Amino acid sequence: MIYEVVIGVEVHAQLRTKSKLFCGCGTVFGLAANSQTCPLCLGLPGSLPVLNQAAVEMAVRAGLALNCTIAADNLFARKNYFYPDLPKGYQISQYEAPICEHGWIEIASSEGKRRVRIRRAHLEEDAGKSVHVAGANGSRVDLNRAGTPLLEIVTEPDLRSADEVVTYLKGLRDVLMYQDVCDGDMEKGNFRCEPNLSLRPLGQKEFGTKVELKNINSFKFVKDAMEYEIKRQTKVLNEGGKILQETRLWNTDRGETAVMRSKEEAHDYRYFPDPDLVPLKISKEWIDQVRSSLAELPADRRNRLQQEFGFSEYSAGVLASDKNVLEYFEQCVAEAEKLGFSKMEVGKELANCITVDFRGLTRHGVTVTPPNPLLFDVNPYSEGILELTIIPEKNLLELVVMKMKGEISGPIYKAVLEEMINTRRPAAEIIDANGLRQVSDEGTIEKIIDEVLEKNPNQVAQFKEGKQQVLGFLVGQVMKASGGKANPGKVNELLKKKLGEAVKI
Ligand code: ADP
Ligand code: MG
Ligand code: ZN
Numbered sequence: 001m002i003y004e005v006v007i008g009v010e011v012h013a014q015l016r017t018k019s020k021l022f023c024g025c026g027t028v029f030g031l032a033a034n035s036q037t038c039p040l041c042l043g044l045p046g047s048l049p050v051l052n053q054a055a056v057e058m059a060v061r062a063g064l065a066l067n068c069t070i071a072a073d074n075l076f077a078r079k080n081y082f083y084p085d086l087p088k089g090y091q092i093s094q095y096e097a098p099i100c101e102h103g104w105i106e107i108a109s110s111e112g113k114r115r116v117r118i119r120r121a122h123l124e125e126d127a128g129k130s131v132h133v134a135g136a137n138g139s140r141v142d143l144n145r146a147g148t149p150l151l152e153i154v155t156e157p158d159l160r161s162a163d164e165v166v167t168y169l170k171g172l173r174d175v176l177m178y179q180d181v182c183d184g185d186m187e188k189g190n191f192r193c194e195p196n197l198s199l200r201p202l203g204q205k206e207f208g209t210k211v212e213l214k215n216i217n218s219f220k221f222v223k224d225a226m227e228y229e230i231k232r233q234t235k236v237l238n239e240g241g242k243i244l245q246e247t248r249l250w251n252t253d254r255g256e257t258a259v260m261r262s263k264e265e266a267h268d269y270r271y272f273p274d275p276d277l278v279p280l281k282i283s284k285e286w287i288d289q290v291r292s293s294l295a296e297l298p299a300d301r302r303n304r305l306q307q308e309f310g311f312s313e314y315s316a317g318v319l320a321s322d323k324n325v326l327e328y329f330e331q332c333v334a335e336a337e338k339l340g341f342s343k344m345e346v347g348k349e350l351a352n353c354i355t356v357d358f359r360g361l362t363r364h365g366v367t368v369t370p371p372n373p374l375l376f377d378v379n380p381y382s383e384g385i386l387e388l389t390i391i392p393e394k395n396l397l398e399l400v401v402m403k404m405k406g407e408i409s410g411p412i413y414k415a416v417l418e419e420m421i422n423t424r425r426p427a428a429e430i431i432d433a434n435g436l437r438q439v440s441d442e443g444t445i446e447k448i449i450d451e452v453l454e455k456n457p458n459q460v461a462q463f464k465e466g467k468q469q470v471l472g473f474l475v476g477q478v479m480k481a482s483g484g485k486a487n488p489g490k491v492n493e494l495l496k497k498k499l500g501e502a503v504k505i
Contacts, residue, residue: 001238003199005230006207007165008119008157011172012150013182014126014190015058020147021125022049022092029188033131033142041147043087049276051076055149056099058181059123060282060290062151063100065179065297066118066172070287074099074280076123079269084141085128093152095271098122099282105175106299107167109160116168117156126150151181157196157207162226166219169193170321174298177323186217195226198243199233208233209243213257215250225250229257301326309347318355329354331393332400339401349400357417391420399427411484412436440487445478445494448486452477453498463499471495 020027023040040047063070077095103118128146130139153172159165173191176182184191198210213229216222228250233243245263250256296304298320305316319329329350336346399420403413408431419430431437439445452474453460463470471492478491 002202003234003237004202004204005160005162006157006198006200006210007159007161007226008155008196008210009159009165009168010155010194010196010212011153011169012126012192012194013062013153013176013184015055015062015149015151015181016183016190017052017054017058017149019052019054021052021055021123021149023047023147025147027148029190031144033140034144036144037146042143043089043146049092049274051277051280052149055123056280056282057290058149058179059099059121059151060287061179061294062153062176062181063103063121064287064291065175065294066100066103066105066121066153068100068103068118068121070282071097071099071101072282072284073097074123074282076274076277076280077271078274079124079271081269083127084139085130085143085146087128087143087146091125091127092274092277093124093271094122095266105168105171107164107171109164109167116158116164119154119156121151121153124150124152157198157210159195162223162230165195165226166223169219169222171298174321174323178295178298178301180295186219189217192217193222195222197226197229197233199230199237208237209245211243211245211257212247213250214247214260221250221252224255225257228255232257309344309351311347311351315351315355318359319351325354328393332397335393335397336401339397341401346397346400346404349404350397353396353400353417357414358421390424395420395426402427402431406438406440406487406489408436408438409484409486409488412438436485438487439482439485440490442490442494445482445486445490446498448478448481449491449495449498452481460499471499474499 014027017027019025020041023038025036025038025041028036038047040049060070075094075097076092078090079093079095080090082089098120100121101119103121104115105118106113106115126145126148128141128143131142132139155168159168173182173184176191177184182191186192193216194212194214195216196210196212198208200206200208211229211233213225216225229248236243247260247262247264248257249260251258301320302313302316305311305319306313309316311319318325320326332350333343333347336350337343399413399416402408403410408416412431416427416430416436419425420427423430456474456477459470459474463474474495475488475491478495479486479488482491
């Protein structure tokens with residue numbers, strides 16, 4: 001039996017507000033346990049929630065960037081469950097009236113560009129964390145995260161493969177990061193994704209029973225977990241079994257998913273409107289105001305890069321694939337313009353350096369410590385590029401400019417780039433310390449040529465007999481003798497002159 005994979009994804013994106021959703025506590029990651037808490041987020045009786053306007057604005061911003069309709073009338077609901085990291089015994093969320101609905105995001109799939117529909121995105125507060133200290137008894141609870149604002153973004157079951165899910169997630173993360181509403185750091189848990197996955201016989205209309213996957217904190221694991229789950233469900237179905245609706249946890253060490261809990265339904269949570277919060281009204285004027293302040297969307301940036309710099313769709317895609325990379329590139333260009341270079345002129349060289357040379361080096365075993373190694377395994381667009389921010393923009397530009405001016409040769413430029421990645425020293429320092437500046441001085445090059453010609457009388461003789469190909473060999477010998485420092489153009493020119501003289505004799 002051939003099965004079709006059906007996936008819908010729920011993402012919890014932490015909104016990057018300074019304070020929590022319903023109290024004034026801070027949202028800084030990694031502080032001492034329970035140092036960012038107050039009676040409200042500790043769930044003490046008698047405390048009353050006050051809605052954070054910045055969180056609402058960020059939700060509207062995200063919703064608009066995702067082509068959603070923004071609800072004028074919003075309700076907050078209590079989602080009741082018991083867990084140690086949820087002291088109130090309920091989570092404030094939105095149920096019937098989510099703030100954003102009916103949006104879409106465009107992704108590149110194997111059949112070209114297509115839309116993934118976003119069913120809804122709603123505001124809710126995060127829970128705290130249970131902490132398990134190795135060797136210590138029991139569990140501890142850290143409530144620093146309790147009450148931080150989340151936007152839960154839910155797609156329709158429109159995705160059809162693990163790769164498509166990763167493409168969608170990468171695209172969604174880009175949108176949120178470009179709009180400055182989420183940090184997108186999966187390891188810190190501020191961009192958490194939960195794919196729901198089911199199989200159905202190819203051609204069947206009805207969906208199969210779905211399984212929800214949790215505990216996935218990198219794009220690589222998203223792919224691994226889904227691929228494992230597709231195999232598992234295929235096996236169960238092929239053996240005549242039934243898929244149980246359940247939540248399964250991805251176990252990175254074992255490379256498999258395992259049951260966490262069986263099916264839960266909305267009514268299990270006894271949702272009801274939170275009596276402590278008034279309905280939230282959002283005016284059309286405010287929505288329009290937010291809309292007019294939206295940052296450029298990734299697709300628009302790609303188009304702009306193609307137009308401004310004449311880049312291919314691929315190069316533009318690589319540079320626009322991550323906000324940090326694009327900002328880095330634009331910073332380099334701005335520095336170059338200060339030095340009197342034109343955008344076009346320096347843009348091509350920089351893009352080449354970043355998208356080809358830098359990537360080539362970082363993918364082929366140059367050891368650098370990336371800020372988040374797990375993000376690099378899946379998307380070819382971002383693979384290995386983020387790491388370049390370890391080189392200050394000025395330094396990278398300095399290297400590229402030296403290459404453009406012919407002060408260093410191609411091979412040396414690459415060697416210096418590698419050294420810069422390894423040692424983080426500026427290009428000029430590396431070049432001067434190793435005497436790597438390109439030699440264009442004719443006298444010096446002629447001397448090397450003379451030596452090479454003397455050492456290779458056979459080749460010279462062959463050239464005289466009309467074997468033109470020997471020239472390439474001799475150029476190579478001269479370059480080698482100069483330690484790669486001779487200006488190849490000059491070598492070619494002078495060698496031809498010399499050999500011409502030699503032939504004439
Ligand atoms: P639940 O009520 O269990 O949370 P929802 O209908 O709210 O389920 O859907 C949650 C997510 O699961 C959505 O992203 C949705 O697109 C996806 N989904 C729903 N049904 C299926 C299915 N049969 N197979 C795969 N994904 C599904
Ligand atoms: Mg759900
Ligand atoms: Zn608080």
